[in-house]
Every structure is written in structure tokens, then in C-alpha cells.
Amino acid sequence: QVLEGLLYLHHERHVIHRDIKPSNLLVNHKGEVKITDFGVSAVLASSIGQRDTFVGTYNYMAPERISGSSYDYKSDVWSLGLVILECAIGRFPYTPPEGEGWLSFYELLEAIVDQPPPSAPADQFSPEFCSFISSCIQKDPAERMSASELLNHAFIKKFEDKDLDLRILVESLEQPMNVPE
Known part of the structure; x- marks a missing residue:
């Protein structure tokens, strides 16, 4: 659903969101995923237009945005890839060595620009998922x-015919918990 939302933003509205992050992706009671907070989004004059301003949440910024280069719609794809990987591994993908807390602002920006991108552990995830994350x-x-292009990726196609209903998951989360006294 998020990819379809990005496709609409990018191709129909010519908008770069510029702040894709977990707190800007919401699931409503019907199980529909919504992209929110367009406060720093930008309109491009065409599908090949580019921007060069530094706005948004730096944790999820694409390397080209951090380094001050021109960027386009694909910067949103980078951000989405980090969000999906974070959901999959249960932590933000850029973390310091074990037991060292959090990366500082500058360490994080340096890691995003200069280090290899994070990846999904191949021993924990399917080859299709690992490839999908790498493609993002x-x-x-x-x-x-x-x-x-990602909507045609093998990982997405794998679930195309499956009846995945987030509404059922959301409804289960809305049920009161029976906590023993």
C-alpha cells in the first residue's frame, strides 16, 4: 500500500514526500496504510525534476540528500527501505557496535553517506526480501x-495473490486484554 501511495505521489502529483519514517506511516481501523505529514514535501515540475534542499528527518534521509546533491523521488524509496528493514529486524538499521548506545548526529550522517548500506540478514529472511531491501x-x-519498479519486484509479486488483510490484525490489537489481577 505504501508503494502504491508513493507511486501516486511521484507520478500523478509529482510530489516528493521527503520525510518517510515509521511515525508518518499509519494504519487505520480498516487496515489501510496511510502516508501522513506532508509538511516538508515538495512538488517537482516533472517526473525527472530534482530538488537540493535539506529538510526532513535525517535518520531516514538518502545519502544524496545528506551530501547536498540533487535528489528526486528515489530518495523516498531509500527512506521506505530503511523503515521496512527497521520493522523487520526490530531496531533502527544504523546502530553502533554492541553496547555503545546511539550514534551521534554526525556519526549517523557519516555512516549513511560513507558506509555500505545496511542489509537484511540473509540467514533470517528470504532471498526475495533481502533483494527487495537492497533494491530500496x-x-x-x-x-x-x-x-x-518495486511494485514488480519478486518480493511483492510473491504476495500479490495472497489474501493479506491488515484489518484483522488491527481488530485483534483493539481487543481489550484480559490481564489477571
Whole structure:
């Protein structure tokens, strides 16, 4: 659903969201995922337009945005890749060595720009999922897939015919818990 939302933003509205992060992806009571908070989004004049301003939540910024280069719609794909990976592994993908707390602002920006991108552990996830994440978080935006390309990725196609209903999950979360006294 998020990829379809990005496809709509990018191709129909010519908008870069510029702040895709977990708190800006919401699930309503019907199980529909919604992209929210368009406070720093930008309109491009065309589908090949680019921007060069530094706005949004730096944790999820694509390397080209941090380094001050021009960027386009694919910067949203980088952010989405980090969000999905974070959900999968249960922690933010850029973390310091064990037991060292959090990366500082500058350490994080340096890691995003200079270190290899994080990846899904191949021993914990399917090859299709690992490939999907890798396709999202390529350092070079020219090598990064677009939202429309990702909708045709093997990982997405694998679930195309499945009846995945987030509404059921949301309803189960809304049920009061029976906590023993």
C-alpha cells in the first residue's frame, strides 16, 4: 500500500514526500496504510525534476540528500527501505557496535553517506526480501529502484495473490486484554 501511495505521489502529483519514517506511516481501523505529514514535501515540475534542499528527518534521509546533491523521488524509496528493514529486524538499521548506545548526529550522517548500506540478514529472511531491501537502499540513486519498479519486484509479486488483510490484525490489537489481577 505504501508503494502504491508513493507511486501516486511521484507520478500523478509529482510530489516528493521527503520525510518517510515509521511515525508518518499509519494504519487505520480498516487496515489501510496511510502516508501522513506532508509538511516538508515538495512538488517537482516533472517526473525527472530534482530538488537540493535539506529538510526532513535525517535518520531516514538518502545519502544524496545528506551530501547536498540533487535528489528526486528515489530518495523516498531509500527512506521506505530503511523503515521496512527497521520493522523487520526490530531496531533502527544504523546502530553502533554492541553496547555503545546511539550514534551521534554526525556519526549517523557519516555512516549513511560513507558506509555500505545496511542489509537484511540473509540467514533470517528470504532471498526475495533481502533483494527487495537492497533494491530500496542502494547508495547510488541511479541503481535504486523506483516505486513503480518495486511494485514488480519478486518480493511483492510473491504476495500479490495472497489474501493479506491488515484489518484483522488491527481488530485483534483493539481487543481489550484480559490481564489477571
